[in-house]
Amino acid sequence: MARRGEELRRHILWTAKDVFLQTGFERASMDVVAARAETSKRSLYAHFESKDKLFVAVVDLVRELYLGRLGTPGDYARDTAEAAVLFCGRFLQLQLWEQSVRTVRLGIAEAERLPEAAAELYDAVFEATAERLAAFLAERCRLTPEQAAGTALALLGRTVHPRLFRALLGVDQPLSDRPEESAIAADVDLAPIREAARLLLPADA
Structure with missing residues (x-):
């Protein structure tokens, strides 16, 4: 039918x-x-x-799929620090997937012509991720919203963004297989993220 x-x-x-x-x-x-x-x-x-409208709708679909796969830090572990580490690791794992790298490159290439689509992509990949981590840290670590936002951005900026940038420029090879949550530790080096979390999160986190 x-x-x-x-x-x-x-x-x-x-x-x-x-x-x-x-x-x-x-x-x-x-x-x-x-x-x-x-x-x-x-x-x-x-x-x-039009093709432009179709592209914007595809970006909306990508945003929906990505945020569904990412979830929230509380989905990953009971321990606050470990949950933040695994959430950051999952974010990096998802963005290092070959299809994700291509999507971000495509959004960058069309940013001047289709700023709405580029903004949607930025919101999904960076803003929404940082907001979810900040909300988690504010609740678990009893931080002010401003403190939580700064800590989330610092953690992502130190451990995730540099590796993602390398992948976007073709310096690092992307992941060819669909990234499964069970393979975070195999796909991503969590040691630098754990060290950054140790330095940035409150001692009792």
């Missing part, structure tokens, strides 16, 4: 995500997306009136 309504829209988004990642924005075409999604161009344009 042919897909319709929201099911078709979702299917188009998943298909378009793969097309954009494989070919880049400029070489991707609505013809290719329609063909791969096995739908008509008329149906495609009924859901997304």
